[in-house]
Amino acid sequence: MLVPILGLLAGLALGLLVSFQVPLTYVKYSAIAILAAVDTLLGGVRAQFEGRFDLRVFLSGFAVNTVFAAGLTALGDLLGLDIYLGAVVAFSIRIFNNIGFIRRDLISLVWKTAPLEAGET
Amino acid sequence: MMVRSWQIGLTAVAVVGGFVLAVQVRTEHLIETNLQVTSGRLGEVAYHYRQAEQRQAALRDRLAELRGQIADEEQQAAAGREATAALAASLSEMRTVAGLTPVHGPGVLVVISDSTRPLKPGEDPNLVLVHYSDVHAVVAVLFAGGAEAVAVNGERIVGTTGISCVGTTILANARRLAPPYQIEAIGNPHTLQAAATARGGILDELRAFDFPVTVAAQSDVQLPAYSGTFVHRFAMPLDTGR
Numbered sequence: 295m296l297v298p299i300l301g302l303l304a305g306l307a308l309g310l311l312v313s314f315q316v317p318l319t320y321v322k323y324s325a326i327a328i329l330a331a332v333d334t335l336l337g338g339v340r341a342q343f344e345g346r347f348d349l350r351v352f353l354s355g356f357a358v359n360t361v362f363a364a365g366l367t368a369l370g371d372l373l374g375l376d377i378y379l380g381a382v383v384a385f386s387i388r389i390f391n392n393i394g395f396i397r398r399d400l401i402s403l404v405w406k407t408a409p410l411e412a413g414e415t
Numbered sequence: 416m417m418v419r420s421w422q423i424g425l426t427a428v429a430v431v432g433g434f435v436l437a438v439q440v441r442t443e444h445l446i447e448t449n450l451q452v453t454s455g456r457l458g459e460v461a462y463h464y465r466q467a468e469q470r471q472a473a474l475r476d477r478l479a480e481l482r483g484q485i486a487d488e489e490q491q492a493a494a495g496r497e498a499t500a501a502l503a504a505s506l507s508e509m510r511t512v513a514g515l516t517p518v519h520g521p522g523v524l525v526v527i528s529d530s531t532r533p534l535k536p537g538e539d540p541n542l543v544l545v546h547y548s549d550v551h552a553v554v555a556v557l558f559a560g561g562a563e564a565v566a567v568n569g570e571r572i573v574g575t576t577g578i579s580c581v582g583t584t585i586l587a588n589a590r591r592l593a594p595p596y597q598i599e600a601i602g603n604p605h606t607l608q609a610a611a612t613a614r615g616g617i618l619d620e621l622r623a624f625d626f627p628v629t630v631a632a633q634s635d636v637q638l639p640a641y642s643g644t645f646v647h648r649f650a651m652p653l654d655t656g657r
Contacts (some may be wrong), residue, residue: 296515297425298426299424301425301430303433304434308430309438309440316439318442318446321443324438325454327435331428331436338424341477394509
């Protein structure tokens with residue numbers, strides 16, 4: 295679990311150091327893509343804790359989610375409709391869900407007790 | 416240690432996600448510091464930007480228009496200045512012609528005095544005195560000889576000058592003159608001298624009656640300006656329809 299965290303830190307450092315900028319036209323889309331990436335990442339972490347991690351599902355989820363989120367936003371722009379709000383809500387809910395599960399997984403990991411039943415956050 | 420697939424996947428996605436996140440945060444920060452709006456309102460900013468650009472273009476057109484106007488006005492003003500200068504030059508010329516400015520130049524000095532001949536008993540004293548008509552005649556002869564400016568005893572002779580007498584006093588421009596009469600004229604000295612001393616002329620006549628008469632060419636005669644006024648209460652310019 296340490297390696298992915300180091301990877302995250304490395305990516306953050308790289309992004310802060312490199313003077314690359316998102317073109318202003320695409321800032322909206324990249325923001326949604328980031329949300330999708332965070333969601334996928336947390337989903338992967340959770341799957342790993344629960345011992346059902348599948349690289350194909352994980353990577354395809356990452357790619358499809360980000361691209362689809364950005365595409366949905368673009369479509370919303372074409373229609374003059376804030377469709378990206380739907381993506382934001384959906385991803386946010388999933389992120390909170392995943393964080394909740396990861397938290398419980400961690401708790402059970404540390405105290406060696408059975409995970410609590412689902413239903414509480 | 417065996418590298419497991421979940422580690423590779425998670426790390427790769429973590430690196431990419433972290434990178435994009437950092438770039439995004441930096442870009443967003445840049446937008447906020449530079450434009451004071453969030454990226455969500457960039458469209459609005461772009462709208463205002465386009466509006467401002469249109470206004471700027473309109474203002475630029477107006478500026479060019481105003482610059483053109485300024486150039487036009489300047490040209491007109493320059494033309495006006497030229498006209499004013501021409502008028503001023505014309506006015507100055509008119510004032511000189513009218514005798515309102517002191518003038519100098521080559522000319523002649525004619526001096527006539529009362530006769531030195533002693534009066535015979537019973538003779539009219541008028542015979543030995545210089546009359547206003549004599550002064551007038553000399554002035555007229557000098558003008559006829561091409562004099563451009565004439566003064567008698569320092570009194571400038573202009574177009575409205577009348578030479579007359581009241582009792583024993585000669586008046587010019589309503590100013591008293593007393594002998595000897597110094598008549599100065601500016602013009603070609605030779606021509607003026609010839610005109611004044613013409614045989615049978617006024618000076619010839621005065622000499623014949625023993626009036627002391629001198630005529631001298633002058634290299635530089637200085638005449639004062641006419642100090643009186645021009646009054647025209649009755650004479651009005653005739654409208655020639657121009």
